[in-house]
Amino acid sequence: xxxxxxxxxxRRTQEERTAETRRKLLDATLASLYEVGYxxxxxRRVAEIAGVSQGAQTHHFPRRVDLVGAALEQATEQxxxxxRERTDQLPEDPRERAxxxxxxxxxxxxxxxxxxxxxxxxxAADDRExxxxxxxxxxxxxxxxxxxxxxLTGGEPQPDDVxxxxxxxxxxxxxxxxxxAFEPTARPPRDPWPEVGPILERIILGD
Numbered sequence: 001x002x003x004x005x006x007x008x009x010x011r012r013t014q015e016e017r018t019a020e021t022r023r024k025l026l027d028a029t030l031a032s033l034y035e036v037g038y039x040x041x042x043x044r045r046v047a048e049i050a051g052v053s054q055g056a057q058t059h060h061f062p063r064r065v066d067l068v069g070a071a072l073e074q075a076t077e078q079x080x081x082x083x084r085e086r087t088d089q090l091p092e093d094p095r096e097r098a099x100x101x102x103x104x105x106x107x108x109x110x111x112x113x114x115x116x117x118x119x120x121x122x123x124a125a126d127d128r129e130x131x132x133x134x135x136x137x138x139x140x141x142x143x144x145x146x147x148x149x150x151x152l153t154g155g156e157p158q159p160d161d162v163x164x165x166x167x168x169x170x171x172x173x174x175x176x177x178x179x180x181a182f183e184p185t186a187r188p189p190r191d192p193w194p195e196v197g198p199i200l201e202r203i204i205l206g207d
């Protein structure tokens with residue numbers, strides 16, 4: 001072989017090809033759920049978006065609920081990883097710390113993934129199997145968010161009613177996210193965080 005002739009790229013293993021196909025299918029599923037919701041997210045549509053054959057899609061995920069369930073598991077893991085990463089980088093000052101935790105949760109709630117989960121909860125009201133797929137994922141995510149509560153004040157003494165204060169903050173953030181994602185409007189909604197964030201900080205810290 002000539003020194004100037006490019007070397008052929010190494011052939012991918014079957015395991016690598018399988019992982020790539022699954023990744024494409026799961027990413028395509030999340031994209032479709034965000035764009036058109038659960039009912040219109042058919043396996044055929046997902047295969048077309050992913051650029052794989054219908055047979056390959058069926059081989060990996062025989063039923064639509066299997067495909068959606070796997071995509072949601074991937075999305076949940078990513079949400080948890082994102083929150084954990086932000087929690088590991090919190091500042092020392094209690095006020096800045098509380099602000100960073102709340103901002104991280106707000107970013108999660110105002111993300112496309114949150115919108116996807118809301119659409120699926122609505123669909124799950126009439127789909128028991130989908131509901132049963134969502135429950136353990138939602139509980140796991142809720143436990144992880146709850147585990148960030150002690151991080152809010154960085155070891156400082158917490159108010160006796162801190163759990164109730166956090167519950168108010170989380171409910172407010174969810175309501176803001178739902179309004180931003182689903183309220184009909186003629187123009188892109190304005191980010192409410194700059195105004196609401198400082199108020200939630202004071203609620204959390206008991207100011």
